[in-house]
Structure formats: structure tokens, C-alpha cells
Amino acid sequence: MLRAIEWILLGSASTTAIIAGAWWRRPARFLPWILLASAIACMGIGDVFYACDLGDAAEYFYLAMFVMVAAALVQFTRGGSLLVDRARLIDLLAWACSTLLVIWVFIIGATHEGGKISAADVIGDLLLSTVAMRLVMAAGRNPSAKLLLSGAVGMLISDIVYPLAPGPFTEIGYIVLYVAWGVAALHPSMTGLTQPMPPRPQPWRGRWAALLGASVATPPLVLLYEAIRGDVRDGVVIAVAGAITLTLAITRLADSVTLSTQALNRERGLRTASAALVAAVDPPAVDEAVRSAVTELLPAAAVRNIVFAADDRQLLAEALPGAGGPSDRSGHRSWWLQDPQADEATLVCPLWLEPLAVARPGGGALVLTGRRDDLVMARDALEVLAGQAALALDRISLVEAVGRRDSDLYLRAVIRNTADMMLVIDEDLRIRYASPALRSLLDQDELSPLATLGDLVHPDDRGLVRRALLASGDGTVFCALRRADHTQVYVEMTYRDLRADRLVQGFVLTLRDVSKAHHPVEQMPHLDHVDELPAWVNRRSAQHKFRY
Incomplete structure (x- = not known):
């Protein structure tokens, strides 16, 4: 009973710390941390049941814990996140899962001592550690990412050592998981793990597609091998590995379809906006075309306010900076006005083309205020839209200047x-x-x-x-x-x-x-x-x- 009380205290403290940290730090994505808190809660309940000698009930909560952790990892690594592009990570995870399955069935599972270790737990822990390591590599010196990795490694070690030598000393890895994940949510650097980033899809390569296909085909082939031998001893392990690799393959396919759909929508919106801007004859028509294009490039609830200023005087009236804003180290022509860690931010896209600056020296900008996550995803398209709008305004200014010159010449001749x-x-x-x-x-x-x-x-x-x-x-x-x-x-x-x-x-x-x-x-x-x-x-x- 004392061990059960200890697990109750550890699980409730870690869950409360994760929820409190997410509420306090206000990350750009709230859902991954809530899923981590749910996973810790499921694991704590499973540990309590295990301490009370209810192993069958504990297994259900351990399984629910892995489901919650998997959902959290999907949110941490989905498009526009810190990893930018998770395609290669998914391919490597599928390959690692199938490789671990082969090693377990043909090497570890054949030994007597190895049969005590839960293959499903070890495979899940290895995948979790791999994703945490990838987050550490992407985030650099981010303490929260390192704490998540420490907790995943601690759980992996305990899942391997505890079945071989049960005792309080071999349970330290689970305690490290509770403490490390709770502290990771409380640390200020936790907001960097869900900071939106513009996606940069990698070109399609045949060898990665072949690797993913081989990984998905490995579990059925292993099951076929054992069935031919007449003794399917690792059916559960094969089922878990097959479900994981199939889920990763479906996720990979869904990401590709999503990126392709987003690219097509951006192309269609920019093409429609380009046609409208070419036909615009005055700044109000350009304003209307730009606002219509923004509604096509972004969801309706993503933008709270749109300011289209043809010159810097309008920006001064809106209490916004002009076209000479701060430079962006990432090479973008636009910049942010508010804290990049906030849920809502303001993106400034200057209406300025250097070769035609003489035609319209007043500058101006397209200023959008809304959800930072959506603005980051569409930042490149918005910069292109601002450039097309600037080109239309410069064309209108040049046409009017030519008209005034002709009028002056006519007046001079008369x-x-x-x-x-x-x-x-x-x-x-x-x-x-x-x-x-x-x-x-x-x-x-x-x-x-x-x-x-x-x-x-x-x-x-x-x-x-x-x-x-x-x-x-x-x-x-x-x-x-x-x-x-x-x-x-x-x-x-x-x-x-x-x-x-x-x-x-x-x-x-x-x-x-x-x-x-x-x-x-x-x-x-x-x-x-x-x-x-x-x-x-x-x-x-x-x-x-x-x-x-």
C-alpha cells in the first residue's frame, strides 16, 4: 500500500505540474502538453494498480499511456512545428520499429531472460526516446527538450531492468520520468518546443519511400515466417509493431496530402489575386483584391485585422511602423511586431520593390493581425501577395505619372x-x-x-x-x-x-x-x-x- 501511495503522489504531482506549466507559460500549442499530462496520469494509475497486484488492469492504463504519448508526439512534430519537416523522422521511426521487431523475435525473444521483458514497452520507449532526441537536436540548448529526453530514457532503462531484477532501485527510471516531464512543463523554454515554424518540405527521394515500404512490410513477413514454422510465439509483439509502422505510414501519407493541398490552395489564391491586381486601376481596387486574396490564403478565423496602407502616412495613422522595419535574420522581407511566443501576433509585409522605389517612394505595408500559427504557415505566400500588390501600386503610379506628364506637355504646348x-x-x-x-x-x-x-x-x-x-x-x-x-x-x-x-x-x-x-x-x-x-x-x- 505504501508503494501505491508513492505512485499516487508522484503521478498527481507530475500531472499537476504539466497542466500548471502549460497554463502559466501559454505555449503556441496547448494540446501536446495536455496529452502529456493525460499520459502521466494514465501511467500513475497503472502503477497504482500494479502496486496493488492488479497487473491486468494496469496493462490497460499502460497501453492508454502509450496512446496519449503517441498523440502528443504527433502534435509536437506536426507541420509548422519546431521540426519543420517530420517526413524523415517518420521514415526512420518506421525503420527502427521494424528493425527492433526482427531483433526481438530472432535474438532477444529466443533467450529465457529476454522473455521477461515486454517487447511492446521497449519498442514504444525506443520510439519515444528517438523523437525526444530529434527534438533536442532541433531545439538546440532547450532545457525542456532535454528533460523530455531524460524522462524517456529513464522509462526505457526501467522497462528493461525492472523485469530482470524487480525492486525499488530499478524503479528509479520511472521516478525520473515523472519528475523530468513535470519540470519540463514548468521551465520557460517549453514554449520553444511548440513554436510555429514555416514548413520546408523535402524533395521526394525513392530510397526513403523504399525504406518506408520495407518497414511496413516487415511485421507481416515476420508473422508469415512464424506461421509457416507452426508456432506463433510473438503475436502480440508483431501486432504492436505492425500497428505502429502502419500508423507512421498513414501519418506520412496524410502529411504529404496536406502539404500538397496547402500548396495548391496557395497557388490558386495567388493566381486569382494576380489576375485581380493586373486588372486594378486604382488603390481601392488593389485594396479589395488583396483582402479577397487574404481570405483565400488563410482560414476565416485566423485573421482578426487587416490593414492595407498604400503609403507610410496611413501606417502612422494606424500607429504602425513604416516600410523601413527591422530586418529578419531568416531572409524574409516581412517581420513581426509582437512577441513571437504569443498566440496572436502582427505580421508586417512591406509594399516596397527596390527597383521601382522612385515610382512610389511613399512605401506602405500590408499588416495582418491574427493567430501566429496560421500566419507563419502562410508567411511566404503573404510576402508574394504583398510584392504583387506593390507592383500593381507602382504600375498605377507610373501610369498616373505618365498621364500627368502628357497633360503638362499639352498645357505647355497650348x-x-x-x-x-x-x-x-x-x-x-x-x-x-x-x-x-x-x-x-x-x-x-x-x-x-x-x-x-x-x-x-x-x-x-x-x-x-x-x-x-x-x-x-x-x-x-x-x-x-x-x-x-x-x-x-x-x-x-x-x-x-x-x-x-x-x-x-x-x-x-x-x-x-x-x-x-x-x-x-x-x-x-x-x-x-x-x-x-x-x-x-x-x-x-x-x-x-x-x-x-
């Missing part, structure tokens, strides 16, 4: 010989077109390609002109322009705000020379506040008033 003084400036006040009459007024043959309106306006009037243009709507403002010889000419500037116009996207200014009037104040409208008058009017008015 008003070349007129006396009207006109300016077309961008939103940042950079001069895009200046009429010949204006250049003649300023005594300049050509303006610099990088000239701005501020370069033409007198420094005292720049603030007034800038405030007038940045305010929405049309209007008129009086200011002084500087000539090449540093003299001033006073003009009336009538401006139209055409920033919303698709072809203009800027301001159209019409200027009239008022410097030839006798008193410039007479040409000005009545203003209640003197501060609203141009600086040159205040200076000329003061000179006129105190000239005697």
Missing part, C-alpha cells in the same frame, strides 16, 4: 505663346510646370528640376503662402517673388486645390503682376487684420505713409 503666368506644383510645393511668361517675369530661362515654390517666393511671404496652400479649398493670396537679380515683383496668386484630382494631384496657380500699380495697397482687398497682409504691403505702406 499656352506657350500666351501671357498667362501659371504654375503647377505638387503637394510638397515642388514645381512641376512653370509657364514661359512666368520664367520671363523672373528673368530665368529655365527653373531647376528640384525647384520649389519657396525658392521663388520672398522669405518674408513664404509662411503666408504655405499656410494658404495647406488650407483646404481655393483662394487668392498676394506675395512677392524674387527675380534672378534679387529684385522683387509683386503678384496676385490665385490657387486651385486639385490634390484630389487623379491627373493633377497638386495645385494650379495663376499669377498676375500687380507691381506696376501706383500704390499696391489699392490693389489689395480689405482685411481686418494687418497680420494677414503680405510683408511687402506692410513695408510699402509704411514707406508711403512716412515719405515726408
